[in-house]
Amino acid sequence: KAGVTQTPRYLIKTRGQQVTLSCSPISGHRSVSWYQQTPGQGLQFLFEYFSETQRNKGNFPGRFSGRQFSNSRSEMNVSTLELGDSALYLCASDPTGRTNTGELFFGEGSRLTVL
């Protein structure tokens, strides 16, 4: 079974631009979560989607948004990029349905550098 696939793996943007990151969960997984990892703030929860609906949201500004498609693939978008948005963005999928176990399968991440 293929793992969680995130694209692109690396990207460089400049301040003010926007970026879209993609995540394909493991086949059959319907829950997708996104986390931001930085040296200063560590791992922080962004949002979670299940059946195309946002189920949970972290404490990030409205510049951070996401969505999930009917095939469970998910995208997240960051608009008006700031230097502080430089981070590793991790996507994780969950094999369970409405009752989450917290046993997440993570992708290798998309490393965003904002110049």
Add this chain to the structure above:
Amino acid sequence: AQSVAQPEDQVNVAEGNPLTVKCTYSVSGNPYLFWYVQYPNRGLQFLLKYITGDNLVKGSYGFEAEFNKSQTSFHLKKPSALVSDSALYFCAVRSAGGGNKLTFGTGTQLKVEL
């Protein structure tokens, strides 16, 4: 609000010796507790979890963790460390109805030396 504390930034241990990576937590209600490991330039891998039941939880690669409700701790342990265990370890917590909104600790770098 839920929180996790990993008091040690780094733990050094000799190969073959037992290892412990410490974690304490704070959460409303019954905790769901997790350990994840991250190797360089990789995503996180699930090691083990505690939801309910026995306080000693066994997980992948010979790791285990002990849940202590009175001390609000969930320390990760392994009887005999391997050099290949060297990695970054994260403890995480969520509340019972929290979906997949995990709160992670700051991580502990484990270094196992020959």
